[in-house]
Amino acid sequence: MSYKEKYASWTNSQLIDSQTKKELLELTDEKAIEDRFYKDLEFGTGGLRGIIGAGTNRMNVYTVGKATQGLAQYLLNTYGDTATVAIAHDSRNMSTEFSETAARVLSANGIKVYLYESLRPTPVLSFTVRHLDCKAGIVITASHNPKQYNGYKVYGEDGGQVTDKAAKEILSYIEAIQDFSEIKKVSFEEGKKNGKIEIIGENVDKVYIDKVKGLTVREDLVKEHARDLKIIYTPIHGSGNIPVRRVLKELGYTNLTVVKEQELPDGNFPTAPYPNPEDPKVFNIALNMAKEIQPDIIFGTDPDCDRIGVVVKTNTGEYKVLTGNQTGVLLTHYMITSMKEMNKLANDSVIIKTIVTTEMANKIADAYGIEYMDVLTGFKYIGEKIKEFEQNRNHTYLFGFEESYGYLAGNFVRDKDAVIASMLICEMTLYYKSKGKTLYEALMNLYKTYGCFKEQLVSIELQGKEGQEKIAKAIDYLRNSLDYKAEGLNVIRKSDYKLSKEYDIKNAKESDIKLPKSNVLKFRFEDGSWFVVRPSGTEPKMKVYLSVTGQSIEDSEAKMDEFKNRIMELIDKACNI
Template sequence: MYYKERYYSWLDSELVDDKAKEELRNLEDEKEIEDRFYKDLEFGTGGLRGVIGMGTNRMNIYTVGKATQGLGEYLLNKYNQEVSVAIAYDSRIMSKEFAEAAACNLCANNIKVYLFEDLRPTPMLSYTVRHLKCKAGIVITASHNPKQYNGYKVYGEDGGQVTDKSAKEILSYIKNILDFSEIKTMNIEEAKESGLLNIIGEEIDKAYIEKVKDLTIRKDLVNNRAEDLKIIYTPIHGTGNMPIRRVLKELGYKNLSIVKEQEQPDGTFPTADYPNPEEPKVFNIALDMAKEIQPDIIFGTDPDCDRIGIVVKDSSGEYRVLTGNQTGALLTHYILSSLKELNQLPESGVVVKTIVTSEIAADISREYGVELIDVLTGFKYIGEKIKEFEEDNRKYLFGFEESYGYLAGDFVRDKDAVIAATLICEMTLYYKNKGMSLYEALMGLYEKYGFYKEKLFSLELKGKEGQEKIEKALEFLRHSMSHTIGGVKIVKKADYKLSIEKDLVDIKESKIDLPKSNVLKFTLEDNSWFVIRPSGTEPKMKIYLSVIGENLENAENKMKSFEQDVKNIIDKACNC
């Protein structure tokens, strides 16, 4: 009953406000009380993310305060010189309040803070950390999660999300804070008067937008033909509206229509229960507009504008939401082929993707003589590679993950939907100028490299029991997996927790040179594969699938069969 002790300690604390206590007293479901207090909200490699509410396992000013106090103490102990932190926030419920609470906490610890005047995209925070030479950054966001969630992402001085080693060190400081009395704070007016709190805005915006514009590859094409492109864009009630409209306008894309019903920032996401551009439903209003406008491209960005989804018209005239893998493949090919055509493709160029992302990127990179590197799931690992490349004189060209995250350039160290939007518009304009749609370009890639099809499904397993079931399922698959799936041999098993890849044909093992993670990947004889891992941000187990077909129909049929076979295996693992 340890959770009950924690519950009553909050009710008895003089440092917990009356409104918070009232929320807790009104809880009638014992399971709800347990879920709120059975553990601390986990500080993972990206920071915190959880449902907004009172309790140790929720996002609130107390859990934010504890995390920030720990972060502040870590920074003060790590750096001898003056420490500064940049803070940004999105349109979610309580984002501004959490951002200001974090700023006031850091100022009370004598740390200089640069706080944005209003909401900004996550990638702009990444840029700002480097631009202002800060030692860390914080973004208050839960990315594309439903409205009841919020989060707290921490960035290092390189502008990338903190990775495993730094996160563990920060967590050790957070765990040492045992009482709310150890959390320092001051009010926001005191913070401003102290000179420690600095409000930032237009100067950063301008510098960032100029950097994004510089990433244009075919500058003459964009300068001369940008106004030919018809675009519909939806910010899905998030932070992308200002920067994306601004950069496209300055590049000359005049024919841009905004989905008015989704234009204004709103943390309740009234038109989208799940504000995720991976979800086709978020484009319903845009698709109604498309009947009249007939755009060349439709795209939408998630609340913190680090992910982007695009919609294109297929050969039958139907609009399709492309997958993250499809958009990533198109961008990889466009960037590499354009650089080669313009004699700008460096010999030491590198493309980076995650282990759950389509292998078509490897085929494309190989054709252009470009190295491709796989990293663990999470864009933080792509950002980490950019830093490595600076030290060994390799040139980062492009990175992407299947979950709609893309990045070109090295001035941002996280996925960036503002950058992606400008490159997607340029790419669409290029193919339009050749008399092709983006869908036709995608079909051309499939004809050349094979008809790749990928899919993701998730199992939601909430609470303590759910976490235990996920752990048991992974252990079953790790040690008791069959040798075939649907009659096809498994030829490789990669265990990222044990850092071992087993070749089951030649019976040999090799070391996986990546951080340890509780992830398994099984590759079959026909080059299909599946990956299973626990979500780092939600109470879910995620399963990624990939097959290669001879044509679209064949790939679709193979995926249906493969998905059912894998689901049967996962069901057995969950009930072992």
């Protein structure tokens, strides 16, 4: 069916509400109509994510209903009448409506639903699936995307995002739905009345909060000195406000100031159009407050509270926003050394990170005799490893992180968790403060010991159908047609995760990559620098990850400038082949 035929089917359907039809009929730009209908919003391994609006390529109650009907049929086929589902949502526009739509569809299919009465962080949903022994979970969120977006993430019975295999099976059920009339739905009140929709809240929150507090490493230090730490926190209009502050307050971190302008949930994100702690601009108000308060630490969580950004005080008295990699290596070092000192470190402990994350963590783990593992980009792969460790009993998960500001300790959550991370970051800052050091000084000491690693991410946004085609062609060129000699590149190794092959170019050898297949390429150079290129799984972007190592901060910055210019010239050429 062409995009024009799909458009006509929506505007003429008796199953589409009048407001949605009005939105579509008011469209005058043919390109806008094409973009809304040239494809169905893709259900990938992370579920759905897209711009809110009418159309098959948009987030709306119809696309959410269709995805949920497919999920319901998958669950009934897989688990029968034992299937139960937990649902949560964040502060985004339409999140409540989408979560209730999902609950209504599941309920109509005879599946019991546990629905949170108000917004909750994504990691709380992950915990809830495990705690209530559900077969699946849904969280309505678009994480850190701008206000125009929302999303629909699906979790498996282990509390991790669904695996590639399960996602493909769910997708097959979704694609089999030919008409909206096939989507079963009852009213929200009827679902509650017949017991298929159960509202949950504090009864689960308390268990989660207690487990988070149980991850405290230096219990005596926190108990005696938590009140001495000065903190500024911003929830960036999201779901972290209550759980983050509750955990910290119950542990004794009473000297906390919240950024009032960003405290309350608001899907329009009025003070942060891009509500991402990776973007330093979200901390502008907090940094203004810091002039008077002089905090030891500033941090902010994204709308669904799975990512956290950290701001530290430098030796010159200024405040600096750390990268996700910098926070990650600080936490990696702190967890290893503190757990070892407190006799809590298992002999088979493992650190896990993604293939695009700093390799400084590898050097730290090596220095302490701790095993480390690389997984594909996406925290679900870290969650899969935790599940594997439990089943095989061959490793103990210690800590995992990814460069995009996601961290996790403990095994009761199977996704990145900014509630847990905020607690550990406060404890780590308190520990260094007790030693007369700032977190920034601790980072500088790590650089002196392990080298000045510097990483950078470049996101190339290519909208629409043409953009997707350009991304595909660019990656195909880099995979199959790139001539290293002609480009003057001293590449010594190429890792092709789609083909599961690693090519040792220097020694003309080939080996297998024992990870799931993914459309990702990684190129390593003689001086230890590397870059990775991959299409984004959730946005119309191609992502390029760059890494260099220098003798000093100035040296690594100079190397990065030169390396970035060279690689981006290559990427630009690939995009315009």
